[in-house]
Amino acid sequence: MASISIPLAYKSHSLRRSQIYRPSQLHSPIQIKCSASKDCEESSTQFKQLRNVACGFLAVWALSSVSPVIAAGQRLPPLSTDPNRCERAFVGNTIGQANGVYDKPLDLRFCDYTNEKTNLKGKSLAAALMSDAKFDGADMTEVIMSKAYAVGASFKGTDFSNAVLDRVNFEKANLQGASFKNTVLSGSTFNDAQLDGADFEDTIIGYIDLQKICTNKTINEEGRVNLGCR
Secondary structure, X not given: OEEXXXXXXXXXXXXXXXXXXXXXXXXXXXXXXXXXXXXXXXXXXXXXXXXXXXXXXXXXXXXXOOOOOOOOOOOOOOOOOOXXXXXXXXXXXXXXXXXXXXXXXXXXXXXXXOOOOOOOXXXXXXXXXXXXXXXXXXXXXXXXXOOOEOOOOEOOOOEOOOOEOOOOEOOOXXXXXXXXXXXXXXXXXXXXXXXXXXXXXXXXXXXXXXXXHOOOOOOOHHHHHHXXXX
């Protein structure tokens, strides 16, 4: 038996600033319980419509807790010997997009996709190993990079508009001039990353994640305004 609390309403604001989820915007939670024998058992019939949402959330949590994300300080696997490993980015992963679950490791380390304008758009690069790769000037709109490992990679001028970049490790990455318009950045880390000139208009980011990214001193004044840094 597992239980979670789901807010009655979840409200966000996104005028000219990023869409920030603040704790003060959450209303009183509702307790909903899920079990193997029943889909869900509601504490009130008024909230029956939240049943599937609650159980789905628990299922996602269970998958993400065992997905193959690379933790900080964890040793990376040996570089793939597949001669076509860089071209595999043009196909991407086909399963487990949101949780970084894959049928075969996507090893893009040291690959060069500079000014690639066609073959990366909308691809799923979940849990991809991208450290020291080059994506400068690439069109990566609508890509899914859940739990990707992009330490030390270069994304200068890369277009990430409408992309899902949740739980990505961008430590020491070069993201100067990158566009994060309407991009999901929940849970991603930017320690020692270069973010000068990055566009954060309408970026979707959690309140705690916002506090962390705002400590990056390379973000210019316009970027800080769009993010809502104080």
